[in-house]
Amino acid sequence: MAEPVVTVIGSFAVGMFIRTARMPVFGETLLGTEFEMGPGGKGSNQAVGVARLGAKSHFANIIGRDKLGEIAISLYMAEGVDTHFLEKTDKMATGVGFIILNEAGENGIILDMGTNKLVDAAFVDRVEEQISNSDIIMSVLEIPVEAAARVMELGRKHGVPTILNPAPATKLSGDVLKNVNYLTPNETELRILMGLAPDDKTPTSELANNLCQIGVENLIVTMGEKGALILSGENMTEVPGADVHVVDTTGAGDAFNAGLAVAIATGWELVEAVKFANCAGALACNKFGVIPALGKRDMVEELYAKTYM
Secondary structure, three states: OOOOEEEEEOOOEEEEEEEOOOOOOOOOOOOOEEEEEEEEOHHHHHHHHHHHOOOEEEEEEEEEOOHHHHHHHHHHHHHOOEOOOEEEEOOOOOEEEEEEEOOOOOEEEEEEOHHHHHOOHHHHHOOHHHHHOOOEEEEEOOOOHHHHHHHHHHHHHHOOOEEEEOOOOOOOOHHHHOOOOEEOOEHHHHHHHOOOOOOOOOOHHHHHHHHHOOOOOEEEEEOHHHOEEEEEOOEEEEEOOOOOOOOOOOOHHHHHHHHHHHHHHHOOOHHHHHHHHHHHHHHOOOOOOOHHHOOOHHHHHHHHHHHHO
16 A cells, blocks of 8 residues: 555644643743654644655645754655655744643643744635645644644545644634544643633533534544544544553654544544544653654554553
């Protein structure tokens, strides 16, 4: 079977990581350790994850003509990600994110998305031919909603399956959701999509049912170590997670989405595709940082066989 073609229209930002015992409160200074700086952004992470899983990965975005933008170019050359639709600009700086990790591997993140804010519907239209030639397309909400919505719309127009990872979450209209084939929020994002508080106590299964009534074709709610909940038509399936030693959860969602995209584009049935995605996400928790933790296909397949077969 030919390598599937996966196109990601999403975000790039440089992440600056530091570990500390707990999150600081305003006005407090804490000492941290293990500072690192490296490439990030949900769209970029997913594009690299897709390439490592053996698919032909294409990434579309706008970066700045600056030192942080050069990090992106170096990354994609090293990872074999196609950058034909990666544009450069002098209008704004490349995006940056600051990530604080506690001793349990949990994280808090502050982002300035920089040039990602310039990705609009007109930019997406310049990628339409590539979208039409893809086996699956992906987007995130670290670019403007209008751009992600246009990605979904063009996917529907050309009959190409679409994945929307709604992070950071915001409430979306039915007009956007009706063009999404696979929506992949985590439990917090699911609540925000429904216009609720992030810690709302309504059961996840009930909220998932309610969201599907708006028009989502397939909803996959990621639930960390518990796995994922799938709603497809009238069917609800819980897929248990894969057991790994957790060091850092920062890139797990991006790895999950990359795994899901590659499995679906390869022709896997949805439940099995989610199992594969669970394993990709779990492996990404094994190491500190995002890019170093993204697994290759043989690693994911090994954990898949160990967990589900």
